[in-house]
Amino acid sequence: MSAHLTPTKTAATRPSFFQWRTLRRLSWPYFLILPTMALIVAFSLYPLVQGFYMSLFKRGVVVLPQVPQTLPQYVGFDNFIHLLDNADFRVTLLKTVGFVVVAVPLNIILSLSLAILLQPQTRLFAFARTVVFFPSMISLLIIGITWRWLFGLNNGLVNYLLSLVSIAPVPWLEQDTMAQIAVVVAWVWWQAGVNMMIFLSGLTAISPDYYEAASIDRTSKWRQFTHITLPLLRPTLAVVLVLSSIEAFKVYELVVSLTGGGPGKATVYLIQTIYDTAFQMPMKAGVAAAQSVVLFCVLMVLAIIQLRVARSAK
């Protein structure tokens, strides 16, 4: 089998523009990713880095060379240290975490239940899926205003309907906890459709064989759900968990139009605090930047946890 080998013309066979073509081939993926990277760097990462840099200064949003008192003063990590002993910020951070911790699981439970409820492939259920998805298509401003109106203590439709069955008006937006609940309700209502869709695709990806095997084994519906559906849905759950947690941490427009942060400051969450600190207080932009750094770190940690979870689920 050591057959004769044909003599080869190694040198002559390389095309003269070999280098150029190789270069072009190698640069192709970079070319593909360039537009996205350029936009993301320009409108997200570069401003973010600037924001990080701002967090080291005592300064306002705007620096005017012609006005000496607007010039930034370098303060090192003072802004961060201040955050630590700023009770207001701590409270806001805790409240935001609280919002996420309550709203996200609720959202997941609701959207998963909806996905299971609306799974059948008939026209009626398809219509219902569209209805559930519909809120996600409306701008948050309108959603907030509508819910605010529905929840009105004295003029809201909800309380009016309750009054018809002689239930005393509920102070949906006038009492701290109730308002926080109202924000959660509106947020969950708005997000449920999107997550339901993701869950639906996750559910349909689970082979019916498992359920049939389980039903032959006499497994109850509930046990099928806890022992088969949930574990097999884990990758989907991880995605939904992280995406909606990030979304929840960033809650802003909805709150502004629904409660305006009230009653008092009961529903002021992180982004609103950052925004108000930066834009409404003099010389506090550095502090606001420090707050955003904290927010970014929290979200980053979340995302990393997600990667871990998703990887271990593989």
Next chain:
Amino acid sequence: MKNPYSPTRLVLLALVLVVFMLPPIWLFLSALKPQAEIFQWPPTLFPEHPTLVNFINTMSKARFFTFFKNSAIVSVLSALLSVTISVMAGYALAKFRFKGDTIFFLLIMSSLMVPLQIILIPVFLVLKDLGMLDTLAGVIIAPAATPTGVFLMRQYILNIPDSLLEAARLEKTPEWRILWRIIVPLSLPAIGTLLAFNLVWRWNDYLWPFLIITNQDQWTLQLAIANSIGRFGIDWPKLLSMSVLSVLPVLVVFTALQRLMMGGIMAGATKE
């Protein structure tokens, strides 16, 4: 064998329909009321004196159509741009191994975690340096790169078999032709869905247009809606009718693209 119409299911279904339909319907019906009735006590669910006057007032302003047109231009072009670059980036991340690919991916995903509200001024300065202020181009281009879009496209394109690309390369197909003739048509379900998503996102977006646009000729609908909340009060008839009018096109687009949604992309989204 399983009957989807069991009584419990139907009851739950009815509940779901009420909960999810009531607020939009309330919004819609209120828009049909004359101003005095909007805040009447006790409230009426169905208008006692239904009228289209709110809509007529809103639409009779020539400006409204300008805003509508601007919104349409912005959302369509921006969505197209966004989908285009998402497909490109998603393709690169799904099917090529190159130096820095993971870093690029992480950078793109990390921008998901940067709320625009906290970087407004730096972004504004970038926009200014690029000469995008007060132009629709700015509203179209600036928000076009979406990490979600890149992520969805990447997940979807991952499922396209490598062998198709290899077959094409064996046939000496130029790379751009592979992208245009193979990747794009095969990702159509994902592209359709992403397009629908982007249309909705851009259509409903307030912050970007607000940041970029001052000139009223370039306003989008959302700016106009926000503007009906004035210094001393809300112009309710205008707000309601504009809201309803702004939701309608979204509903139409979505219904049209819904078939694509259900099948394609979501599967891609979760296949980790």
Next chain:
Amino acid sequence: MAGLTLQSVVKQYGAHPILHGIDLAVNDGEFVVLVGPSGCGKSTLLRIIAGLETTSKGQIVIGDEDVTHLQPGDRGIAMVFQSYALYPHMTVRKNLSFGLENLSLSKQEIDGKVAEAARMLAIEPLLDRLPKQLSGGQRQRVAIGRAIVRDPKIFLFDEPLSNLDAALRVQTRGEISRLHKRLGATMVYVTHDQIEAMTMADRIAVLNGGNLEQFGAPLELFDFPANKFVAGFIGSPQMNFYEGTLRQVEAEKVTVEVAGLGLVAVPVDGSTASVGQSVTLGIRPNHFHLRAQSPASDHKISFRADYSESVGTETYVYGKIEGSDTSTIVHLSGHVAVDENDLIEFGVTPANIHIFHGESGLSFAKRRADGSLIAP
């Protein structure tokens, strides 16, 4: 253990009938294989037995009990799915015990049953692995194990080997057969693999378009197919068919005229036939013998070879009988060198020739070796 009886089981999806009234009586401890072309309703039938689908009409009796309206879990059956349907997130041990935990058994009893099944299938070292850490054959055994632990009256298998590669298939086939012997359980097994059906079955049920075509021992189906469908379906390569006309009918013999073959006299029961009637004549590829080795009583055939394939131990020759247009496959044992356009002379023993009614496709009855007549 228990037998299984299906009584005129009908299934339709909407207005579309899938099974047209299947009657089938499986004996206690019997290994029955269901075969049939794709879409004929094999899986549906199995799923009806399991209770995963409801019947539209008819009854299912297991042992003495009418289970037609029982839930799957209450029928005392176990099913091995084509995809195995092992729970991917549970260890092998958990997979085996999961079903048992639904019965009110003590932890000890469960462990005992799992250990026993694992020992029987030699999967003890795998008990703490996840399904994805197993090879195809090992998964197969776990799937069977999951069925065994439940001590079912009846095992159902839906193409359990079709995911395995050829070598593993042969091996696992043997294992299932031995398991059947050891457990003595009633088993119903769906496959579309000829060899599986022939080697494993006590009896084979041939389904076609929702009808039961024949139900009998493997060699009976091979030697005495009830009709043209079964004849064509059982045996690989397929039986060669030739259209012909009945020229002469006697009680024990009929004579058929076929293009290329001339007049062929075949020893079958001619009582249902009439002269002039069109019939189909069938010869299995392995019933062609080289003329040199065939007895003089054989019917003589001249064959024009097209090409051949040789696998060392056997040779397939493709071509046509001279004077006929029908493609013919001949299967010879050993390596035989054949070139394109070679003319080969074969002999076929008349007793090996099958005749079918042209219209109904029913077989003309043959006699068994013991002289009894086989009614189609």
Next chain:
Amino acid sequence: MAGLTLQSVVKQYGAHPILHGIDLAVNDGEFVVLVGPSGCGKSTLLRIIAGLETTSKGQIVIGDEDVTHLQPGDRGIAMVFQSYALYPHMTVRKNLSFGLENLSLSKQEIDGKVAEAARMLAIEPLLDRLPKQLSGGQRQRVAIGRAIVRDPKIFLFDEPLSNLDAALRVQTRGEISRLHKRLGATMVYVTHDQIEAMTMADRIAVLNGGNLEQFGAPLELFDFPANKFVAGFIGSPQMNFYEGTLRQVEAEKVTVEVAGLGLVAVPVDGSTASVGQSVTLGIRPNHFHLRAQSPASDHKISFRADYSESVGTETYVYGKIEGSDTSTIVHLSGHVAVDENDLIEFGVTPANIHIFHGESGLSFAKRRADGSLIAP
């Protein structure tokens, strides 16, 4: 058309070597089949030839041209993928013409080439269908058509039939063979199907763990395997192996002692062997003959049957040789009734027995029918 030469091709992924220096010279117009166990590097080798992977070392020469550093599209190669890789969104016609449109051909030329390929493969009526509207076999033909239109110097096939069902496989196998004859093109074909390899190849290359074990004509591999690996790999069911010790060595004959078989004298070249050395003795399942039918010169063997499988035309008997612990498979033609624990007497012709060096696994050389010695 052109030959293909691989010169000490090495491939490693990272530090992990996959191919250890493959030398292979394929003649112009030859049909070469690559076989080997899963993961041995068949696909990798094919993809290296196609240019879809780079070599770590070594050269690839097509015709007279070193193509090692050329892009896939520039090598003049066509590849048929296991999955066919038909563009699912294009009609068959478009699939065929897509690659041609990259060359600067006129519309007419393209249409002509497509029409010709379609005619050759009899897929003309399918030209306007989408791949999903085709059956498996039709898709296969379109995939081949896509290769043909480009008039490549070399065709590469990566397990092209493994997705088809058995019947279609047989048919398509024949079609590819005939196509090869008609086009006279050089073809390299990867499969793990024995029968495909044996029936289609001019020469077979057996790969194992990244090494080329043997490269030769099918029957040569079958009759004169170079080593124990090839002997075991080629032929189905697998050759039976027995451990033994060399007791006597002559120039043209050696005698081996094997448990259960006693002393076996085998006519092979003993020049490289020494008495007392451990060897492996191999007998193919089909080389056992019922004693009644075997000549007196055969080596006599008593066999205890375990169980048997009969497929109508042939019978496999599983069991052990009396006095030996090694499982043995015997392949008999025709239907033979065997019961558990039956004792069967077989004879094996000494010339059909293979002997391998215990350590290296290399074959003891045999003589061909013409008397020439086969060097392993």
Next chain:
Amino acid sequence: AQLKVLWYIDDDAQEAVVRSLLDEYTAAHPETTFDLQITPYSGMIQKFQQFAASGIMPDVALTSSMEPIIRPFLADFNKEIGPEWINDFVKGWADGARLGDKVIAAPLDVTSTGMFFNTDAFKKAGVEIPSQEKGWTWEEMVPKLKQVAEKSGTRYPLVWDVSASRWIVHQFQYGNHIFSEKAPVKVVMDDAKWTKSLDDFIAMSKDAMPPGLWSGASSDNPKELFMGGQAVAYMSGSWQIPTLAEKASFKWQAGPTPSGTVRSSIYGGDYLVAFNTSPNLKESISFIKWMTGPKAQAEFAKKMGVIPANLKADTVDYGNTMASDAVKTMQGELNASPVYAATDQAWPQMQSVWGPMKAAVSQAVAGQITSAEAIAQIHKAATDAVEAQQ
């Protein structure tokens, strides 16, 4: 040249008024045209900050507060028009336009904060509203309002715009104010007195206002409640007059606004500003001068239903006696107000106190913090603001 004019509006009618005035100016001065840019009011601060950060300013802008951040860009009218000109304007509002020895804004219109009453409801209940001269105190008024509400079947006695500047009037009326009336600016709050008044306010909100109205999250809209005939009295300001005149389906009147220890309203309104970055500064100044001149002022005030800022403006006939009377009453409230009703809000430092003030008050009403804490927060915001400006 074309001037870029940044404006905010409350409804479409106002936009039309502005446009017609601009057109009028262009008709008279053909070389000057306008590019009117409307911005949602809630976004004005952010817009100005963007502009300041990037240095691109419009030529002319409407503002109610002259955000500190834009002040460095504002043209000095003293330099452009001369120091006398500003004396033509309502003093309390004109003082707000001064920054040191500069005048950085031109008063456009003045608003006054005060009380509206549903006179139909009073009539129905048979309760008299005292005359403007006589007036009444909070302690006198609230029980009357409740009585009217009860007798006339009106849902609420009192509604009150949820706004810091409407709230602080109540403090003003008890002599409380934040900043010194004269430079240098100092915080002069007497926290104990402030707290006492805040307590009174909270009690009143519980007693007479719709539940939850002032806790800051209420969806209830005081204006809509009053317009819908659901409230007897409405604490708001003169800018409501045109809408009331046009749309109210009942008889109403402005004032008398109740007093505490003193009578007070608060100066409010809008300014026009020009930017020294503008290449068309001269044209911009001429336009502003015209716009705030007697003739345009009268026209603007009439159409917008506001009080002219220019003292020389002709008497405005609002075309409706109820409206004309109301404007007069509201103007009277301003005239009767103490000096700090003008100065407090005129200090630039006040701009960063409004936000914390509203939050603190609504938190106090919501019971999240005590009144004393709320006042301390306001005090701190004021002190911080003073420091930040140094």
